[in-house]
Amino acid sequence: MSSPDVTPARRRGRPPRQRPEGDEDTRALLLRTGLAVLTEKGYSAVALDEILRLAQLPKGSFYHCFASKEAFGQALIQAYAAYFAQRLDRSFLDTRLTPLARLRHFVDEAQRGMARYGFKRGCLVGNLGQEMGTLPESFRAQLVAVLHDWEARTAACLRAAQQAGELSPAHDCAALAHYFWTGWEGAVLRAKLERSPTPLAAFGQGFLQGLGAKPAPAPHAAST
Numbered sequence: 001m002s003s004p005d006v007t008p009a010r011r012r013g014r015p016p017r018q019r020p021e022g023d024e025d026t027r028a029l030l031l032r033t034g035l036a037v038l039t040e041k042g043y044s045a046v047a048l049d050e051i052l053r054l055a056q057l058p059k060g061s062f063y064h065c066f067a068s069k070e071a072f073g074q075a076l077i078q079a080y081a082a083y084f085a086q087r088l089d090r091s092f093l094d095t096r097l098t099p100l101a102r103l104r105h106f107v108d109e110a111q112r113g114m115a116r117y118g119f120k121r122g123c124l125v126g127n128l129g130q131e132m133g134t135l136p137e138s139f140r141a142q143l144v145a146v147l148h149d150w151e152a153r154t155a156a157c158l159r160a161a162q163q164a165g166e167l168s169p170a171h172d173c174a175a176l177a178h179y180f181w182t183g184w185e186g187a188v189l190r191a192k193l194e195r196s197p198t199p200l201a202a203f204g205q206g207f208l209q210g211l212g213a214k215p216a217p218a219p220h221a222a223s224t
Contacts, residue, residue: 023064023065026057026061026064026065027065027066027075029055029057030051030055030057030061030062030065030066030072031075031076031079033051033054033055034051034072034076035076035079035080035124036054036121037050037051037054038076038124038127038128039121039122039123039124039127040117040120040121040122042127042128042130042131043073043127043128043131043135044131044134044135048062048069048072070136070138073128073135073136073139074138074139074142076124077124077125077128077139077142077143077146078142080124080125080146081125081142081145081146081149084125084146084150085149085150085153087109088106088150088153088154089153091103091105091106091109092106092153092154092156092157098161098164098166099157099158099160099161099164099166099167100161100166100167100208100211102157103154103157103158103204103207103208104204104208107200107201107204110188110200111191111197111200111201114188114191114192114197114200115197118195119191119192119194119195119196119197120192120195121192122188122189122191122192123185123188125143125146125147125185126185126188126189128143129143129185130189147181150177150181151174151177151178151180151181152177154176154177154180154181155173155174155176155177156173158171158173158176158177159173161211167211167212168212171211176211179207180207183203183207184203186199186203187199187200187202187203187204188200
C-alpha cells in the first residue's frame with residue numbers, strides 16, 4: 001500500500017503572496033500536499049500551516065478552495081479513494097495474470113510502494129480510521145464507503161478466480177474480501193511501525209495459502 005507520488009516540489013525564495021496558479025491547480029496542489037502529509041502523520045497531528053508551508057501557498061488560497069479543514073479532509077478522502085481504485089484496477093483487471101496472481105501482484109506492488117517512502121507513509125483510510133474518535137463524524141461514512149468499494153473490487157477478483165478454477169466455489173468471496181481488507185490494514189500499520197515489508201508479505205502469503213494457492217510468487221506484470 002502506498003500513497004500517490006505527491007511530494008511537493010521544492011522552490012527557492014519566499015512563498016508567493018498570491019496563488020501562482022488557477023483555482024483548479026491550486027486545489028490540486030493542496031490535495032497532493034495534504035495526501036503526502038496525512039498518509040505519514042495523520043489528520044489530527046497536522047495543522048493547516050504545515051500544509052500551506054510545504055505547498056508554499058498563503059492561507060487565503062486554502063480558504064478560496066475549501067471552506068474548512070473538515071471540507072479539506074473530505075476532499076482528501078475522495079481523492080485518495082479515486083487514486084486507489086485505479087491502482088486496484090491495474091492489478092485486479094490485468095488479464096495477463098491469473099486472478100490469484102493479480103492479488104499477489106497487488107501485494108508485491110504495495111510492498112514496493114511503501115518501501116519507496118521508507119515505510120513512513122501508510123494508508124490514508126487506515127490512518128483516519130484509527131483516529132476516528134477525534135475526527136469529524138462526517139468522515140465515518142466516507143471511510144466505510146471506500147472500504148466497501150475496495151472489498152467489492154477484491155471480491156470480483158476472487159470470483160474470477162473461482163471461474164478460472166483457482167478457487168473453490170464453496171468460498172464466500174464477499175466474506176473473503178472483507179477479511180482481506182481487515183487484515184491488510186493491520187499489516188500496513190505494522191509495516192509502517194516496523195519500517196519493514198515483512199508484515200505485508202506475511203499477510204499476503206497467509207491469505208493466499210489459506211485459499212489453497214501455491215506459495216511461489218507469480219511473475220510480475222509489466223508496469224503501466
